[in-house]
Amino acid sequence: MKIDPNSSKDLSAQIATAIRDAIVAGDLIVDQRLPSEAELADQFEVSRPTVREALKRLAAQSLIRTQRGATGGAFVNRLRYAEAYTQQVTTSTLLLSMNAVSFDVACEARYALERACAPMSAQRRTPDQLATMRAEIHRQSQPDLSDEAFCASDVTFHRALVDGAGNKVLSYQLAGAVEAMQPLMNMITFSARSREAIVALHTELADALTDKDAARTDQTLVKLEAYTRELAQNVADARARKAAEKESTTA
Amino acid sequence: MKIDPNSSKDLSAQIATAIRDAIVAGDLIVDQRLPSEAELADQFEVSRPTVREALKRLAAQSLIRTQRGATGGAFVNRLRYAEAYTQQVTTSTLLLSMNAVSFDVACEARYALERACAPMSAQRRTPDQLATMRAEIHRQSQPDLSDEAFCASDVTFHRALVDGAGNKVLSYQLAGAVEAMQPLMNMITFSARSREAIVALHTELADALTDKDAARTDQTLVKLEAYTRELAQNVADARARKAAEKESTTA
């Protein structure tokens, strides 16, 4: 592992890349201890703070973990689903919020992905997952629920549906998409009537999954997508009307 | 933004989290300049190296960028698809390689996701994307192509298919899944006959998409998934046989 002191990039960035490449290539294996910060500083011919900055970069990506003490040091971390999942949600959320992604595009992506695991979910869903869905449906029926709590429950419901496919890779990939949508969903104010409609569709989904009816699950997801987009459209229209009114009174 | 000096976590980790939360919450907007390192050190009542470690953590996630010079500093970075995509691929690749994900699970996830965008791709694919697919098919027909180059071409082909859906969010989510599979795919040695079969299926996919035939696209993807799993199974069987032989000669 070598670095170029004359490169335009930071030394810490170069060192981080070098170590990351070694991990990805398998030269450093899980739970293996890296040399101490002092040793790394010697090897790369830089100071300890520079090495530390590089290690912090790797720690931010959960590639290493550090331990203090006599037998401490930096260790190659086994990337777990939970960590990867958290990172993915953060990244996806920021990506959507920073790039003016339209509600329709995000919604289309989300339901396309969800429909992808519907057939598997209909076949493999566990009683536990069905119970989670029923519990969330019940929660969503509470009249005094805040809009945000309603959305959070919606996410939990859909995660149970996705997890029902019994494929961890699929769950991991979709979790990001479903959860990243939440801020966009939060912009919608749910009327009592629209909540009722959504609860009805959720119930239909749970029923279809209970019956292992893949086709009906798929159809219900299509209905739910259409209804969600209709709701968002109404909100957008209402805003546009309000803006127009304000314009006319000002003029 | 406050931190707890008595927490078990590193100060730099706490500071990074505080700033990240501010970005996610929208308190810090894109291109906004953060206070200088010295000012942050004063605000958080820590030293500059500690602040720098926190900033490097954020830089590793592409949340900020830094500039040197008189008007330099740390700026909130607009997370672009390309950056998010790179991070996602790294994370997904490591997740798969470190967690002994079976080929079948990864393969199932990949094709489920790909089938999710097949209908949209059949409708919206551009001539450019069709041309890319044809070009990759042609490349895959070259007999002197290495296995790795064949896999890389396979990835490009499937990315064109995914991009054909014309949904950036979908492309972003799927790119990780498709690309992360590549190391697993590389374990397969493609015989001349199996390459021929794959090229034929790819041609069928391109034809179906050219005809905007969603159903045929979907069916072909199912066939391709089945064939891919069959190939992987053969490789696994061959390995098992070899191991058994070795066992018997040793014993």
Next chain:
DNA sequence: AATTTTCATTTGTCATACGTTTAAAGGTTT
């Protein structure tokens, strides 16, 4: 033998200093 103490190692944090980059302010020349 069990317990306590000591000790060396390693990360976490701090203070300080200096080099490098960069843009803007100021001065000089045409």
Next chain:
DNA sequence: AAACCTTTAAACGTATGACAAATGAAAATT
């Protein structure tokens, strides 16, 4: 007055040295 050069100050990048805190292992003690 305009264009060009010089200076300067701000900010990051890097280095050095030091000390604190954690931690496990070795040594000493009971």
